[in-house]
Every structure is written in C-alpha cells, then in structure tokens.
Amino acid sequence: MLRVGLTGGIASGKSEAARRLVELGAVLVDADLLAREVVEPGSDGLAEIVEAFGPEMLTDDGALDRAALGALVFADPARRERLNSIVHPRVRARAAEIVAQAPTDAVVVQDIPLLVETGQAANFDTVIVVDAPDEVRIRRLGERNGLTEEQSRARMSAQASRAERLAAADYVIENTGSLAELRAAVDRLWHEVLVPAAGSGTVPAN
Numbered sequence: 734m735l736r737v738g739l740t741g742g743i744a745s746g747k748s749e750a751a752r753r754l755v756e757l758g759a760v761l762v763d764a765d766l767l768a769r770e771v772v773e774p775g776s777d778g779l780a781e782i783v784e785a786f787g788p789e790m791l792t793d794d795g796a797l798d799r800a801a802l803g804a805l806v807f808a809d810p811a812r813r814e815r816l817n818s819i820v821h822p823r824v825r826a827r828a829a830e831i832v833a834q835a836p837t838d839a840v841v842v843q844d845i846p847l848l849v850e851t852g853q854a855a856n857f858d859t860v861i862v863v864d865a866p867d868e869v870r871i872r873r874l875g876e877r878n879g880l881t882e883e884q885s886r887a888r889m890s891a892q893a894s895r896a897e898r899l900a901a902a903d904y905v906i907e908n909t910g911s912l913a914e915l916r917a918a919v920d921r922l923w924h925e926v927l928v929p930a931a932g933s934g935t936v937p938a939n
C-alpha cells in the first residue's frame with residue numbers, strides 16, 4: 734500500500750485532484766466528508782457540539798447549522814480549537830478504519846485540508862500539495878460557496894501559510910490553469926511517481 738497525503742489551502746483544488754486520482758484507481762479517504770459524517774443527526778459528535786456551542790447550532794430539522802457554526806469558529810480561534818477537538822479525533826478514527834480495509838496493493842489518498850496544521854505529514858509515504866494564489870482561491874470561494882472576500886480571508890487565516898504548506902510537500906501541483914491542466918498534472922504524477930512507487934515500495938526524491 735502506498736499512503737499519500739493530499740492537502741492544500743481552502744479552494745486550492747484538492748477535491749478536483751482527488752476526483753481525478755479516484756478515476757485513475759486510487760482509494761480516497763476524504764476528511765471533509767468524514768467530518769460531515771461524524772456530526773450527522775443522532776451522532777455523539779453532534780451531541781458534543783450542541784453541549785459546547787448551544788442548541789442554536791441546530792437547524793429546525795435537527796441537523797448541524799454549518800453556516801452558524803462556521804461564523805462562530807472562523808471568528809474565534811478558541812472556539813475553533815474546541816470544535817477541532819470534537820471533530821478531528823472522530824475523523825481520524827474513521828479514516829484509520831477505511832485505510833485498514835483497503836487492498837494491500839492500493840494507492841490510498843487521504844485528502845486532509847489540515848494535514849500540515851495537525852502535524853500529520855510524517856504519517857504518509859508522500860505528501861502532495863495543491864497550490865493556488867490567494868486571489869484565485871478567493872474568487873473560487875465566492876463562486877462555489879458564496880463567501881465574501883472577508884469570510885474567505887477569515888478561513889484562510891485559520892490555516893497554515895502557503896510557505897508552511899509547501900515546506901511539507903514532496904510534490905506540488907500548481908492549480909492556476911484550467912481544470913484540464915490540473916487533471917493532466919495529476920495524471921503525470923500518478924503514472925510517473927505514484928504507480929511506480931506503489932510497485933517498488935519507495936517514493937523517489939523529488
């Protein structure tokens with residue numbers, strides 16, 4: 734098994750890169766998706782969030798009000814830390830279960846937005862960072878999530894700097910061109926690095 738950590742700042746293009754890796758044959762473990770699963774209605778994760786942040790964090794139908802919680806935690810590092818301490822251990826436990834079930838010859842890609850921030854780089858055979866300038870990410874966040882520039886910057890400043898992230902990278906994918914160019918860059922990495930490394934058990938120096 735080759736264990737690949739995929740990370741990048743918010744809206745850098747991790748999910749698009751991950752989607753392509755799945756098309757090529759990777760097993761994907763998506764931390765954002767798991768972070769949603771562990772706070773589904775009825776979960777103990779959601780109960781802990783309500784205990785910590787109050788019932789006003791629930792929508793009328795009892796689901797997590799993500800916009801309300803996002804407004805709280807991206808404005809306040811202490812609250813964000815509290816939320817992370819509820820969600821992250823549960824995400825890691827679920828991720829470990831999924832990795833344990835993957836075939837032994839699989840390329841397992843873990844898409845983890847906060848891989849660098851949470852000191853997980855050493856857990857992977859190789860770390861891929863998807864990178865794009867702040868202005869490009871702010872534009873994408875406006876288009877995709879309807880976030881204002883101020884909201885986008887609040888989320889970006891809750892994350893590692895570009896330099897910190899790049900320092901942890903074995904490979905960097907610059908995602909400043911088209912989606913077709915991003916996919917082509919992922920294809921190259923898959924064929925030239927990941928598949929050979931999965932076969933030989935070693936990752937070449939970049």
Ligand SMILES: CC(C)(COP(=O)(O)OP(=O)(O)OC[C@H]1O[C@@H](n2cnc3c(N)ncnc32)[C@H](O)[C@@H]1O)[C@@H](O)C(=O)NCCC(=O)NCCS
Nearest residue numbers: 742743764765768799802803806817820824846847891892
């Ligand atoms: C605050 C929440 C409810 C906001 O939900 P929302 O639907 O608006 O955003 P979503 O979950 O889709 O996250 C979008 C992106 O925001 C960034 N982000 C999310 N949580 C965090 C965090 N705690 N710190 C820094 N960046 C974060 C990531 O880049 C992520 O990809 C949600 O992000 C959350 O529960 N966060 C805590 C869990 C977490 O750390 N998730 C990220 C990786 S496990």
Ligand SMILES: Nc1ncnc2c1ncn2[C@@H]1O[C@H](COP(=O)(O)OP(=O)(O)OP(=O)(O)O)[C@@H](O)[C@H]1O
Nearest residue numbers: 742743744745746747748749873877910911912915
């Ligand atoms: N090269 C590109 N050209 C055009 N649009 C792009 C490109 N790369 C990504 N996007 C778009 O930008 C948005 C953000 O990309 P994506 O969801 O892959 O980022 P992400 O890093 O997974 O974000 P998050 O941290 O929020 O999960 C998406 O709507 C995606 O389709």
